[in-house]
Structures are given as structure tokens and as C-alpha cells.
Amino acid sequence: MTAPTQTTLSIATRRRSFAHLAPLLRRRGGWIVLLFVAGVANAGAGLVGPWAIGRLVDELPAGAGADVVWTSAIAVAIAGIVMAVGTWIGAWALAHVAMPVVAELRTQVVESALSLESQRVEKTGTGDLVSRVADDSRKISEAAAQVLPLVVESLLVVIVSAAGLAAIDWRLGIVGLAALPMYWLTLRWYLPRSEPIYKQERAAFGRRAGRLLGGLTGAKTLRAYRAEAGELRRIDSASGEARDLSIDVFRFLTRAFGRNNRAEAVVLSLLLITGFVLVWFGESTAGAVTTAALVFHRLFNPIGALVGLFDQIQSAGASLTRMVGVIDEATTSPRRPIDPGTADPALVLEDLWFTYDEDPNSSNHVLTGVSLRIDPGEVVAVVGTTGAGKSTLARIAAGLSAPTRGRAALVFGGAASAGKPSQDLTALPETVLREHIAMVAQEVHTFSGTLRDNVALPVPEAGDDQVRSALEEVGAGWVSTLPAGLDTEIGDGGTRLTAVQEQTIALARLALADPDFAILDEATAEAGSAGAHVLEQSARAALGSRGALVVAHRLSQAETADRVLVMEHGRVIEEGTHDELVAAGGRYAELWAAWSA
Missing domain, CATH: 3.40.50.300 (P-loop containing nucleotide triphosphate hydrolases)
Structure with a gap:
């Protein structure tokens, strides 16, 4: 029995997709280094505020004068300037990395789409190809402009803040490490379930685009045969499928947020209890515990952002695999026999x-x-x-x-x-x-x-x-x-x-x-x-x-x-x-x- 015709274009693996991006990113290595340096400086400056508050908690009750307040305020002001400059430089560097890569990727996809064999496009339908060139390309562009800056910033803040927490008191740092297995369990639950559902969502969007495109291009024929109602039902069915999958994605993301919030509440409570014990036995100071608690609390937003943006990251990743799939299909098609070249066939x-x-x-x-x-x-x-x-x-x-x-x-x-x-x-x-x-x-x-x-x-x-x-x-x-x-x-x-x-x-x-x-x-x-x-x-x-x-x-x-x-x-x-x-x-x-x- 002949195998059924493949009704969609190829989808690349995630490893293959990132391998395709690697040479595009290597060409912009200098901008990547500048982005990393600006991000580290920005994240480090963010630790000055918790340090200043902890210092005031320790020194003001001990009789310190106004100079402590002034030096702390000046340090926070300088840190604010560093963060502002670092944010600007980071955004500038990221724009020089992400935008050219996205533009080049989009160009490659369009060129590949135009070079696909006619029979292949006929078999899969134009909706799937249009969805990849338009919807998936837009998804990648939005991710590069809106999601990627927050992800990069959040990652660097998490890394630098974790190092700062360990530097305040190694025992408090160990308590902070208790968050890792809880976050890891959340990711282990999230990751294997997220990729399939996002791929299903993108595929549903492709089918919806195909139905809409077919209905629009065939409007005259539908009117001629009074078949509008049937086609509208099919469009409605495809739209309903895409809608239901989007709702499932939102429900799934809400459950991930709940697990994340539980980890934050548990670890912050452990950190405060441990700090209370250390201060009680004279092993640490109230200022150090305050600083550690504020640093850990500072992690809530970037970690929440990473998990919260993971749906968009996964969705963009699914779009990337579909776009690279078009490129691979156009460039790795088997070589065909050469035309005999005889005239008058x-x-x-x-x-x-x-x-x-x-x-x-x-x-x-x-x-x-x-x-x-x-x-x-x-x-x-x-x-x-x-x-x-x-x-x-x-x-x-x-x-x-x-x-x-x-x-x-x-x-x-x-x-x-x-x-x-x-x-x-x-x-x-x-x-x-x-x-x-x-x-x-x-x-x-x-x-x-x-x-x-x-x-x-x-x-x-x-x-x-x-x-x-x-x-x-x-x-x-x-x-x-x-x-x-x-x-x-x-x-x-x-x-x-x-x-x-x-x-x-x-x-x-x-x-x-x-x-x-x-x-x-x-x-x-x-x-x-x-x-x-x-x-x-x-x-x-x-x-x-x-x-x-x-x-x-x-x-x-x-x-x-x-x-x-x-x-x-x-x-x-x-x-x-x-x-x-x-x-x-x-x-x-x-x-x-x-x-x-």
C-alpha cells in the first residue's frame, strides 16, 4: 500500500534549528560579548540596593551617623546610573545581534519557500507555507524584539544574584539552593509537555490560515455554488481548534506559575527561619539576613519572567523549527536526474x-x-x-x-x-x-x-x-x-x-x-x-x-x-x-x- 501523502512541510528538530542559528550568531560575536558585559554590570548594580538596606539595618541601631545614610544613598544613585547605562548598552547590543539574525533567517525562509518544488507545495497546500513565512516569521520577530531582551536580562540577574546571595553568607546561600530542585521539578514537569502543545498550536494556526486563504481565494466559486455556509463551518471548525489549543496553553501556563510561586514561598520562608536562627546564635547579623532576603526576593521577578515567558519562548522555538524545516526541505531535497537536453520533446x-x-x-x-x-x-x-x-x-x-x-x-x-x-x-x-x-x-x-x-x-x-x-x-x-x-x-x-x-x-x-x-x-x-x-x-x-x-x-x-x-x-x-x-x-x-x- 502506498504511504499517505505528507500534508505539511518538514519540521526541523530543535537541535538542528539552533545549529542553523549558530553560524548566524558567531558573525556577531563582538556584540554578544558587549551584551554579556553590560548585562553583568547591570545585574551587579542591582545588588547595591539590598546591600545598602542591610548596612543601614546593622549600623543605624548601633549609633551610626548621617554619613552612613548619605554614602548608601550615593551608592544607590551610582548603581541606578550604571543600571540605566547598562540597560541602554544591552538593548543596543541585543538589537545588533537579534534583528540582523531574524532578518537573515526570514530572507532564507522566503528564498527557500520560493525555491520549493511546485509539486511539494501542491501536496501540502499553500496555507502551511504561508503560515510559516508569515505567522512564524512574525512570531520570531516579536520574540527577538520583546521576549529575548527580558530573557537575557532575567538570566543574568538570576546568575549574579545567586552569586551575591552566596557571598553574603554561605549558609544562607545553601538555603537559597533549595529553590533549585523545586524550580527543576517545575521545569521537568513543564518542558516535556510544553513543546508538543506549542507545536500543535502552531500547526492549528497553519490549518486555520489555510482554511481562511482557501475561503478568500475561492469566494467566487463558493458564491456560485451557494456553498458559503459549508466553507464557513470548516473555517469556524479550524478557528475553534486553534482557539481551544490557545486556551489549553494558557491553562497549562497557569499551572506552571502556581508551581513556581509555591517554590518561592517555601524557600523565602526557609531563608527567614534560617536567618532568624543565625542571628539568635550570633552567627550572622540582621542586616545580612535582610540583604539576603531582599536579594532572594529580587529573584522572584526574573524567575517569574523566565517561566512566564517560557510559553512565548517555546512558541517561538516551535516557529523556528517550522521555519528551519522549510530551509532544510529546500536545500536537502534529493538531486534529480539531469535533463537529456534533446530538442523538440x-x-x-x-x-x-x-x-x-x-x-x-x-x-x-x-x-x-x-x-x-x-x-x-x-x-x-x-x-x-x-x-x-x-x-x-x-x-x-x-x-x-x-x-x-x-x-x-x-x-x-x-x-x-x-x-x-x-x-x-x-x-x-x-x-x-x-x-x-x-x-x-x-x-x-x-x-x-x-x-x-x-x-x-x-x-x-x-x-x-x-x-x-x-x-x-x-x-x-x-x-x-x-x-x-x-x-x-x-x-x-x-x-x-x-x-x-x-x-x-x-x-x-x-x-x-x-x-x-x-x-x-x-x-x-x-x-x-x-x-x-x-x-x-x-x-x-x-x-x-x-x-x-x-x-x-x-x-x-x-x-x-x-x-x-x-x-x-x-x-x-x-x-x-x-x-x-x-x-x-x-x-x-x-x-x-x-x-x-
């Missing part, structure tokens, strides 16, 4: 079966045993009702989806397939695949930038003459009316283009890329009746002499194709030229009669 689809269910043996197939061969320069049109499987066939032919069963391949070296070198589309590196096959879908995205940058997207090194030639090839005469020609800013915030103009840009990209095969999935549907004729001419010009699979939403596109496939319920029910199918009087003839009328 044929596109061969053999016995294709496809299901969106995780179980490959599901009976709910979108495609059932579809076979097709497109020779160099041949244009094949696919027609059929909505839900017939046309777009799924187009995505498999473009190498964007892998068939559940069957094979989609490029066959090199002549008309006959037997014995000829071939490559499965899913086995070709993405860059090589796009040299042979390009797809233009119904929905086109125009990026913020110049018209030149938008057209040159598949060939960034293309010059102005090449870009103009591609636009002229698809009949984009409207470019001459733009205020700055190729330098006109389009997309969000730029010059608004019509649906026909945006689709023309997509066809110009195809002409510039010049692949062996073009896959057009209702690429002229957005033009409406008014612009359909213009776009159909542009599409024919963009195809040129290359082979093509055209999912036709208008039968006038099928009329000019070399061959027509008629699909119903995932199967090819008719195949032939336009004239042959009209003469046969079958399903295509019925569609043509309705279209002609």
Missing part, C-alpha cells in the same frame, strides 16, 4: 489517475485513466463541463501536480516513444522543467514594479528590446499609451490595468520564456465577451509554433486547435479534430450546436 501523459484525498487508493478520483500525447508544435484543446477534470489535467501537464497513478513525461528524440530517452515531469529540476513547459492560468498576478520587470519575470536578464518584442508579439499596442512606457509602475499603487491588459502581460511572459510547450488553463476567461476576441488572438500569437494544451472556455479556441479532447467526470469521452467531432454527432457536437446558437 513530446509531452506524454500515460494512464493518469488523480485524487485529492490523502489515501491514494481512494475511489474519489478527479482523473480516471487519461492518456494524451502532444507532439512538438501540436495544439490540443480540452473542453468539458465544470468539474470534468480539465484544470487538474492542465496542472499535471505543467508539472505543478504529480499524478496519483500514471506518468507525465517529456519524451525526447522523434515521434515514436519506445526506446526514446524520457524524463518524468516530477523528476526534472524546476528550472529545467520551466525551460520546456510554462503555464498561463485564468488568474494572473501583476507584481508591484515596472512593466518591464513584470514581463521579464521568467527571464530577468532580458533587455528592453526583448521585452518590447514579446509585448508586440502578443499585440500589446496599449503599452505605447502608458505614461512612462516600460518604466511605468503597475500593480498595487501603480497604474491600473484592465483584465485584458494584465492577461496580455502573462502571455508576453510566455512568449519571452519561449518554452517547448505552453499550458493555457482558461487563460482568456477573465476578458469577458468584449475582450475575448482580442485575447484569443494574443494567445494564438503567444503559442507560435510551440506545442500547447489549451483548456478552452470558449469553443472558438477548440475550433482552431489541431485536436480536441472532450472530458466528462475525469474521463476522455471523445477525441478528434473539430470537424470530425462535429460530424460524429456526439457530446462535442451538442456543445458546438449550443455554442453556435
Whole structure:
């Protein structure tokens, strides 16, 4: 039995994630040293206040004068200045450590996400990837800006204060050590339970993002079928799951706080009792005990902060493992076979079966045993009702989806397939695949930038003459009316283009890329009746002499194709030229009669 498809991208181990961060941190070693020095000075200055109070407790009852008060006050003032400067320097150094590391990590994740194979993204869904690039990246940024400074400060305060407590009186220091096993037990209870629950929470956020994204992008389809209520229930279910997990996380954190507070109350009580005994027998002074109690009490906030922030630390850690998982998946994918490089391949689809269910043996197939061969320069049109499987066939032919069963391949070296070198589309590196096959879908995205940058997207090194030639090839005469020609800013915030103009840009990209095969999935549907004729001419010009699979939403596109496939319920029910199918009087003839009328 075939293993179920992995529905999420990889998640790195915690060790692997921190190993990935290590070289990024080593490049900023000087700032880390400065951060440590400033933190130690800041934490040490914080001990001056408890020391000054303890001194006053011992010396004032013994008859000391105002000079003791003044020197203590001056010491506290100087310590305050040191703490202020140390805090500022520490924040400055931390910003130079954390912000560049987070920025570099985010860049790596985005670059890795863009380099992932199309089939992999199709299998996992865009929601998981969007959640990692957006939500997890935001979580790491927030942790670096808000959580990390408090964690670093708290750790240094705990270490320095513990050393100061031992220096006041080693016996009181030993009593203070009683807190360690209690805190350790809290962490032992907390840590093994926290990581799974935070990973579940982040995964639930990813599923929620996927549902929301799917609902927003498919809003037109949902309205067309009056299926909004069902999709809203699914979105509500995903949101409810994320909400319930967040509540469980809060409840879990509250229990951790309770254990922490219990440790503080027990140890502070032991410290005061021990101090009372030492003072009673003359082994210590009231001032020393007061100082020790204040130093230990000073630990409450940083230790509480460490435990209180641990949920955010763990959540950020879970986000880090998901982000590094994207980087690892993009960089450690197995090497694929090299393209044979022979010109004029044929596109061969053999016995294709496809299901969106995780179980490959599901009976709910979108495609059932579809076979097709497109020779160099041949244009094949696919027609059929909505839900017939046309777009799924187009995505498999473009190498964007892998068939559940069957094979989609490029066959090199002549008309006959037997014995000829071939490559499965899913086995070709993405860059090589796009040299042979390009797809233009119904929905086109125009990026913020110049018209030149938008057209040159598949060939960034293309010059102005090449870009103009591609636009002229698809009949984009409207470019001459733009205020700055190729330098006109389009997309969000730029010059608004019509649906026909945006689709023309997509066809110009195809002409510039010049692949062996073009896959057009209702690429002229957005033009409406008014612009359909213009776009159909542009599409024919963009195809040129290359082979093509055209999912036709208008039968006038099928009329000019070399061959027509008629699909119903995932199967090819008719195949032939336009004239042959009209003469046969079958399903295509019925569609043509309705279209002609």
C-alpha cells in the first residue's frame, strides 16, 4: 500500500534549528560579548540596593551617623546610573545581534519557500507555507524584539544574584539552593509537555490560515455554488481548534506559575527561619539576613519572567523549527536526474489517475485513466463541463501536480516513444522543467514594479528590446499609451490595468520564456465577451509554433486547435479534430450546436 501523502512541510528538530542559528550568531560575536558585559554590570548594580538596606539595618541601631545614610544613598544613585547605562548598552547590543539574525533567517525562509518544488507545495497546500513565512516569521520577530531582551536580562540577574546571595553568607546561600530542585521539578514537569502543545498550536494556526486563504481565494466559486455556509463551518471548525489549543496553553501556563510561586514561598520562608536562627546564635547579623532576603526576593521577578515567558519562548522555538524545516526541505531535497537536453520533446501523459484525498487508493478520483500525447508544435484543446477534470489535467501537464497513478513525461528524440530517452515531469529540476513547459492560468498576478520587470519575470536578464518584442508579439499596442512606457509602475499603487491588459502581460511572459510547450488553463476567461476576441488572438500569437494544451472556455479556441479532447467526470469521452467531432454527432457536437446558437 502506498504511504499517505505528507500534508505539511518538514519540521526541523530543535537541535538542528539552533545549529542553523549558530553560524548566524558567531558573525556577531563582538556584540554578544558587549551584551554579556553590560548585562553583568547591570545585574551587579542591582545588588547595591539590598546591600545598602542591610548596612543601614546593622549600623543605624548601633549609633551610626548621617554619613552612613548619605554614602548608601550615593551608592544607590551610582548603581541606578550604571543600571540605566547598562540597560541602554544591552538593548543596543541585543538589537545588533537579534534583528540582523531574524532578518537573515526570514530572507532564507522566503528564498527557500520560493525555491520549493511546485509539486511539494501542491501536496501540502499553500496555507502551511504561508503560515510559516508569515505567522512564524512574525512570531520570531516579536520574540527577538520583546521576549529575548527580558530573557537575557532575567538570566543574568538570576546568575549574579545567586552569586551575591552566596557571598553574603554561605549558609544562607545553601538555603537559597533549595529553590533549585523545586524550580527543576517545575521545569521537568513543564518542558516535556510544553513543546508538543506549542507545536500543535502552531500547526492549528497553519490549518486555520489555510482554511481562511482557501475561503478568500475561492469566494467566487463558493458564491456560485451557494456553498458559503459549508466553507464557513470548516473555517469556524479550524478557528475553534486553534482557539481551544490557545486556551489549553494558557491553562497549562497557569499551572506552571502556581508551581513556581509555591517554590518561592517555601524557600523565602526557609531563608527567614534560617536567618532568624543565625542571628539568635550570633552567627550572622540582621542586616545580612535582610540583604539576603531582599536579594532572594529580587529573584522572584526574573524567575517569574523566565517561566512566564517560557510559553512565548517555546512558541517561538516551535516557529523556528517550522521555519528551519522549510530551509532544510529546500536545500536537502534529493538531486534529480539531469535533463537529456534533446530538442523538440513530446509531452506524454500515460494512464493518469488523480485524487485529492490523502489515501491514494481512494475511489474519489478527479482523473480516471487519461492518456494524451502532444507532439512538438501540436495544439490540443480540452473542453468539458465544470468539474470534468480539465484544470487538474492542465496542472499535471505543467508539472505543478504529480499524478496519483500514471506518468507525465517529456519524451525526447522523434515521434515514436519506445526506446526514446524520457524524463518524468516530477523528476526534472524546476528550472529545467520551466525551460520546456510554462503555464498561463485564468488568474494572473501583476507584481508591484515596472512593466518591464513584470514581463521579464521568467527571464530577468532580458533587455528592453526583448521585452518590447514579446509585448508586440502578443499585440500589446496599449503599452505605447502608458505614461512612462516600460518604466511605468503597475500593480498595487501603480497604474491600473484592465483584465485584458494584465492577461496580455502573462502571455508576453510566455512568449519571452519561449518554452517547448505552453499550458493555457482558461487563460482568456477573465476578458469577458468584449475582450475575448482580442485575447484569443494574443494567445494564438503567444503559442507560435510551440506545442500547447489549451483548456478552452470558449469553443472558438477548440475550433482552431489541431485536436480536441472532450472530458466528462475525469474521463476522455471523445477525441478528434473539430470537424470530425462535429460530424460524429456526439457530446462535442451538442456543445458546438449550443455554442453556435
